[in-house]
Structures are given as C-alpha cells and as structure tokens.
Amino acid sequence: MMNSVAREDSLVSSDAKFVARNISKHFDGVYAVNGATVSCADNEIVGLIGPNGAGKTTLMNVISGVVRADEGEICLDGTQIEALAPEHCARMGIARTFQNIRVFSKLTVRQNIQVAHATGLRQRSSKRKCATEDELIELLELTAASDLKSETLPYGTQRRVEIARALALGPRVLLLDEPAAGMNEQESEALLQTIREISRRFGFGIIVIDHDLRFIMNVCDRIYVMHMGEIIAHGDPGSVRENPTVREVYLGNRHRDGSPMA
Amino acid sequence: MSYLLLSARRTVIPAIFLILCCVAVVLFGEGYHVRVAYMFFVNLVIVAGLQVFMGNSNVANLGHMSFAGIAAYAVAVLYTPTALKATLIPNAPFGLATIQLDFVTASVIALALTAVIGWLSGLALCRLSGVAATIGTLALLVIVHVVFVNWIDITRGPRAFFGIPVALGLPWAVGAAVLAIFVARWFRDSSDGLQLRASGDNLLAARSMGVNIQRVRLKAWVLSATIVGMGGVLFALFMGTIAPNSFYFTQTFLTIAMLILGGMRSVSGAITGTFIVAVGFEFVRTLENGPEILGVQLPTMFGLTGFFLGAIIVIFLALRPDGLLGTDEFEDHWAAFRQRLRARK
Ligand SMILES: Nc1ncnc2c1ncn2[C@@H]1O[C@H](COP(=O)(O)OP(=O)(O)OP(=O)(O)O)[C@@H](O)[C@H]1O
Numbered sequence: 001m002m003n004s005v006a007r008e009d010s011l012v013s014s015d016a017k018f019v020a021r022n023i024s025k026h027f028d029g030v031y032a033v034n035g036a037t038v039s040c041a042d043n044e045i046v047g048l049i050g051p052n053g054a055g056k057t058t059l060m061n062v063i064s065g066v067v068r069a070d071e072g073e074i075c076l077d078g079t080q081i082e083a084l085a086p087e088h089c090a091r092m093g094i095a096r097t098f099q100n101i102r103v104f105s106k107l108t109v110r111q112n113i114q115v116a117h118a119t120g121l122r123q124r125s126s127k128r129k130c131a132t133e134d135e136l137i138e139l140l141e142l143t144a145a146s147d148l149k150s151e152t153l154p155y156g157t158q159r160r161v162e163i164a165r166a167l168a169l170g171p172r173v174l175l176l177d178e179p180a181a182g183m184n185e186q187e188s189e190a191l192l193q194t195i196r197e198i199s200r201r202f203g204f205g206i207i208v209i210d211h212d213l214r215f216i217m218n219v220c221d222r223i224y225v226m227h228m229g230e231i232i233a234h235g236d237p238g239s240v241r242e243n244p245t246v247r248e249v250y251l252g253n254r255h256r257d258g259s260p261m262a
Numbered sequence: 263m264s265y266l267l268l269s270a271r272r273t274v275i276p277a278i279f280l281i282l283c284c285v286a287v288v289l290f291g292e293g294y295h296v297r298v299a300y301m302f303f304v305n306l307v308i309v310a311g312l313q314v315f316m317g318n319s320n321v322a323n324l325g326h327m328s329f330a331g332i333a334a335y336a337v338a339v340l341y342t343p344t345a346l347k348a349t350l351i352p353n354a355p356f357g358l359a360t361i362q363l364d365f366v367t368a369s370v371i372a373l374a375l376t377a378v379i380g381w382l383s384g385l386a387l388c389r390l391s392g393v394a395a396t397i398g399t400l401a402l403l404v405i406v407h408v409v410f411v412n413w414i415d416i417t418r419g420p421r422a423f424f425g426i427p428v429a430l431g432l433p434w435a436v437g438a439a440v441l442a443i444f445v446a447r448w449f450r451d452s453s454d455g456l457q458l459r460a461s462g463d464n465l466l467a468a469r470s471m472g473v474n475i476q477r478v479r480l481k482a483w484v485l486s487a488t489i490v491g492m493g494g495v496l497f498a499l500f501m502g503t504i505a506p507n508s509f510y511f512t513q514t515f516l517t518i519a520m521l522i523l524g525g526m527r528s529v530s531g532a533i534t535g536t537f538i539v540a541v542g543f544e545f546v547r548t549l550e551n552g553p554e555i556l557g558v559q560l561p562t563m564f565g566l567t568g569f570f571l572g573a574i575i576v577i578f579l580a581l582r583p584d585g586l587l588g589t590d591e592f593e594d595h596w597a598a599f600r601q602r603l604r605a606r607k
C-alpha cells in the first residue's frame with residue numbers, strides 16, 4: 001500500500017471553508033477511499049485528479065451524502081455536517097454534478113433549474129445569494145435550449161444543465177465530477193471560462209474532477225492527486241506537474257487501472 | 263397564484279369536450295348509454311387521481327381502488343336511510359345505524375375519512391421505492407378488501423350493500439371529472455409536482471438537488487387518494503349497490519390499463535386513455551356476449567374483456583411504455599405540431 005506523501009495538516013489550507021477529513025470508504029473489503037483529506041477555501045478552484053478507479057467519484061459521493069463513509073468527518077464553515085442523506089447535504093449547501101449524467105431527462109432545461117431553486121429557496125438563509133433562473137440560463141449558455149427537454153440535448157449541453165441546476169441550490173461549495181467529459185476542444189475551453197466566471201461571481205469554493213490534465217492545470221489554483229483511495233500528492237499546478245510520484249502513477253501504472261487492493 | 267389560472271385555462275378544452283359528451287348522451291342516449299357514460303366519468307375521476315401519484319412519482323400503484331372503496335362504503339353508510347339500515351346493518355358500531363346525513367355532508371365526510379386513511383397509509387408507503395413500493399400498494403388493496411369482506415357489521419361483507427338512494431346523475435359526474443382533471447393539472451404544474459416528477463425521472467439526482475422525496479410523495483399520495491375517493495362516492499351514489507368486488511382487481515386493472523394506454527406522465531394521457539379503453543371495453547363486452555354480425559352468430563367468449571385489458575397493459579408496456587401521449591400534455595403536442603408546420607414552410 002502506498003503511503004500518503006503529504007501529511008494531513010498540510011492538506012488543509014488555513015482559510016479552508018470546506019474540509020473533508022480522513023474519509024474512508026470500502027466496498028466488500030476493497031478500499032475505494034482510504035483516509036483521504038481534501039479542503040477548499042472560498043474563491044478557490046481545487047482540482048482532484050487520479051487514474052481510473054482511484055476513488056475520486058466515491059470521495060465526492062461521500063461528501064454529497066450519496067454514499068455513507070466508514071470513517072471521516074465533513075466540515076462546512078467550521079461546523080461539522082451530521083447530515084447523512086443527499087437531500088440534507090444539498091440543503092446544507094453542498095451542490096454537485098454527476099459523472100454519469102443525471103439530468104431530469106423528461107423535464108425542460110428551465111424546469112431542471114426550477115427543481116433545485118424550489119428546494120434551495122426553502123432553506124436558503126439571507127446571506128446565501130442565488131442567481132435567478134434567467135441569469136443561470138445565460139451564464140451556462142443555455143438560452144437556445146431553455147425550453148427543450150433535456151434528453152434531446154447533446155451530452156456537453158446536458159453537463160452544463162447539471163451545473164446550472166447545482167448553482168440554483170445557492171450552494172456554499174460546488175463539486176463538479178468530470179464536467180468536460182465528452183466535450184470537444186471549444187466546448188471545454190468555453191466551460192473553463194464559465195467555471196472561472198462562476199468562481200468570480202459567486203465566490204464559493206469549487207472542486208473539479210477531470211482526466212483532462214490540461215484543463216485541470218489551467219483552471220485550478222490547487223490540485224490533489226488521488227491513487228488507490230489515498231491522496232498521494234497535492235499542491236499548485238506547477239509542483240504537481242513536476243512531482244515524480246504523480247508522473248509514475250500517471251505514466252508507469254496506466255496498465256494497472258482498476259480496483260485498488262486494500 | 264398565476265399557475266392556478268394557467269391550470270384552469272388548460273382544463274378548459276378537456277372540460278368542453280366532456281360536457282359535449284354529456285349533453286350528447288342526455289339528448290340522444292337511452293338509459294343504457296347514460297349508465298355507460300356515467301361509468302366513463304367515474305373512471306375518468308379515478309384515473310386522474312391515479313395519475314397524480316403514479317404519473318408524477320413514476321412509482322407503480324396498485325392500491326388506489328381501496329380508496330374508492332373506502333369512500334364508497336363511507337358515503338353508503340352515512341347516506342342510506344336509517345329505516346333501511348335497521349335491516350341492512352343493525353349492528354353497525356359507533357351508532358352509525360341511527361344517523362342519516364344529506365348526501366353533500368356524507369360525501370364530504372367520506373372524502374375526509376379517505377384522506378386521513380390515505381395519509382396514514384402514505385406515512386408507511388411513501389418511504390418505499392421501486393418494487394417494494396408497488397408490492398406495498400398491492401398489500402394495501404388486499405388488506406382493505408379483506409376488511410370489506412369481513413367487517414360484516416358495517417359493510418355486509420361479500421353480500422352487497424344495497425339500497426343506497428340514488429343522489430347523483432350525469433351532470434354531477436361531469437362536474438367531478440372536470441374538477442379532478444383541474445386538480446391533477448394544478449398539482450402537476452405546481453412546484454411540488456415538478457419536484458415529484460424530477461424524482462420520478464432520476465431519484466438520486468432529485469435527492470441531491472434537495473428534494474424531500476417523502477414529503478412530495480406523501481402530498482401526492484393523499485391528493486390521489488382523495489380524488490380516487492371522489493370516484494368511489496360517485497359510483498356509490500349512482501349505482502345504489504356496492505360490494506367488495508366493485509373495488510378490487512377488475513377495476514384496478516381497468517383503470518391502470520386506461521392510464522398506461524394514454525400515457526401516465528400527463529393528465530392528457532389519462533383522459534385519452536380512459537376514453538379509448540372505455541370505448542374499446544364496450545365493444546369487447548358486446549363481442550363477449552356472442553352477437554350476430556352480418557348474419558354470422560359468434561360464440562360467447564367469457565373472459566374476453568379481461569383478456570383485452572391484460573393485452574393492452576402488456577402490449578403498451580412492451581412497445582410503447584410512455585403511452586400514446588408520452589410525457590406531454592395536449593397543449594405541448596399542439597405547440598410541437600405548430601412548430602413543425604412552421605418549419606415546413
Ligand atoms: N457502489 C460500488 N460498489 C462496489 N465498488 C465500487 C462502488 N463504487 C465504486 N466502487 C469501486 O471503488 C473504486 C473507486 O471508484 P471511483 O468511481 O470512485 O473511481 P474514480 O476515481 O471516480 O474513477 P473514474 O476516473 O473512472 O471515474 C473502483 O475500484 C470501483 O470499482
């Protein structure tokens with residue numbers, strides 16, 4: 001088993017608004033996530049990369065309440081979140097998108113946003129500001145598609161619908177699971193600008209998972225590298241790019257993709 | 263409440279159609295036609311009620327007829343004259359044999375009772391999803407049926423409860439059907455209806471968007487039970503006779519076939535399906551009795567109607583699971599049609 005390179009305290013920045021500490025989750029004795037810690041400050045865009053099966057999505061599932069962790073704690077604004085179900089996490093302000101797209105396929109783009117708006121409005125305190133339907137549609141460049149059923153849209157557009165929908169919750173932290181997957185060069189370039197714009201406009205922290213290293217290196221302030229359920233490296237894009245362990249994992253171990261052994 | 267008005271406006275066209283049907287039957291029909299038309303409206307109320315829960319939540323429901331039964335028995339017990347009840351149900355508990363209400367009060371109490379029982383059963387059922395939920399609703403149907411059969415003091419058990427004075431006619435049935443359609447549209451368009459539809463579309467995504475699944479399901483379940491209960495009241499106050507089997511598998515499958523054929527995801531689908539199956543059912547029932555067509559005497563074919571309903575359910579589930587109208591309402595189809603016309607020009 002590979003040892004964590006970085007110690008836990010160095011993984012959490014001092015101004016972190018959101019912290020997931022020492023998260024572990026195993027499936028049938030196989031650790032998908034093994035003591036991973038990630039954090040995110042306001043206005044920060046954090047990347048989470050790693051080979052297939054590294055446990056990135058599982059970590060995100062734990063954070064958003066979709067999967068229950070075996071161990072670990074999640075703190076938002078200094079308070080520990082006891083909520084264990086996805087709807088509680090959403091109402092606490094943790095919004096997410098899905099790697100395998102999960103738009104409401106029979107609803108229009110606008111209705112997709114309305115669903116999240118309706119539940120967000122119930123909970124939103126006055127300090128959590130939230131964009132209106134039309135602002136979100138414009139921000140994610142969905143104007144032409146706004147009254148079309150989501151299932152009729154191309155994948156790239158559906159991913160943007162998921163982002164708009166997540167923003168409609170008025171979140172305090174946003175998790176994006178491979179938002180650029182299935183997008184062409186121009187689309188992913190546009191998405192990159194959009195993510196920056198979201199960060200600038202709303203000011204909450206964003207955690208992005210993606211396999212496109214160029215995309216991640218361009219958009220992120222800080223990057224975590226995950227391998228076999230553990231965070232094996234972390235730092236700014238430059239230092240991660242030069243990190244020998246990361247290079248080994250990405251180049252040397254390509255053929256060993258898949259389930260990590262506990 | 264602008265969408266209340268919108269739902270009202272969207273109900274106008276089906277309402278006009280239904281009222282025209284009613285007027286035609288009243289003007290040109292005989293007693294038999296009135297009966298068939300009345301049952302059509304009863305079924306329409308029940309199917310619209312079924313759509314409210316099943317169509318929006320995408321959870322199959324086999325228990326809805328139990329609410330029609332509860333409301334029907336309740337109104338029967340409250341409205342039947344005490345003189346008759348003295349021989350029908352002399353041992354009725356809570357002094358029910360000695361009270362007699364007017365039919366409006368009796369109906370309101372019957373619906374309130376149905377809503378309460380709907381709420382109680384919903385507390386348990388709305389926690390379940392998928393197959394477990396469907397089996398749970400089936401269990402509800404069987405439980406309520408067993409109560410009807412065995413609580414002889416109040417229901418007369420398998421012997422029919424007869425002698426309920428006939429209080430309603432076609433205009434009432436049309437009014438109830440229009441009301442049911444309006445309420446179903448209003449719920450579907452409402453914020454809770456939208457959240458429920460989202461959960462029916464993708465349960466996990468809906469939860470991750472903060473939808474409280476149990477709350478929206480329970481709301482739809484109680485509303486659905488109450489509307490279906492209205493169908494039961496209509497039935498009892500026109501037929502004058504009810505029995506446990508009036509609210510069991512045959513009716514369950516008839517109404518489910520109606521909803522599936524039209525498309526359960528829209529109220530328009532519920533209306534369309536009810537109409538087509540009702541017409542088809544009458545036709546098949548004629549065949550069942552072995553009529554003479556063009557001089558050829560057909561044999562009687564018992565069970566043909568059951569076969570017909572089963573075939574509709576299987577064929578549509580296999581070939582067109584979204585039903586004839588898919589997920590869209592009439593006005594959505596109309597808008598799409600106009601768009602296609604414009605595109606062709
Ligand atoms: N529900 C589950 N049941 C069993 N094993 C699971 C489950 N979910 C994930 N796993 C396993 O956990 C490991 C981590 O999977 P995860 O999806 O988190 O990886 P990932 O880093 O997101 O990979 P990818 O880049 O391919 O999306 C994998 O070996 C996977 O097979």
Ligand SMILES: [Mg+2]
Pocket residue numbers: 056057058099
């Ligand atoms: Mg993944």
